Amino acid sequence: MFNGKSKSEFAAETGGNSTSLIGNGTTLKGDITCTGDLRIDGLLIGNVHSTAKVVIGANGVVEGDINGLQADIMGKVTGTIKVKELLQLKASGIVNGNIHAGKLQIEPAATFNGACHMGSVSASPVTPNISDKQKDSKAA
Secondary structure: OOOOOHHHHHHHHOOOOOOEEEEOOEEOOOOOEEEEEEEEEEEEEOEEOOEEEEEEEOOOEOOOOOEEEEEEEEOEEEEEEEEEEEEEEEOEEEEEEEEEEEEEEEEEEEEEEEEEEEOOOOOOOOOOOOOOHHHHHHHO
16 A cells, blocks of 8 residues: 655656645635645635746635636636636636736636736836826826
């Protein structure tokens, strides 16, 4: 049943990149920080910080922000999503909040309510500053 190898030896053989799972019917309150892939099929009330891929399953619900390398959303997210590479909103996905992604793919049946910012996740949008004198001249 057990082969006598330590956990670190097993992780080295399998590449060291494991997937964490929050199963259906599980409620977790608090923030999650992980270096491997993460799949959420239950309820998370808190934020996710990952250096890998985050998957929100069809029954998954996240009430908080998601930061990661990539993400697939099939469930419901209420919060800001920041993804450095590809963000996929699947047909059953519902996102209520702003998204920041390098690339974005939205299936036609997905629901998204919020603002979208594409490109570098760390870059902040630049808003032009119009002086009062310019506003007055435009109004005249």
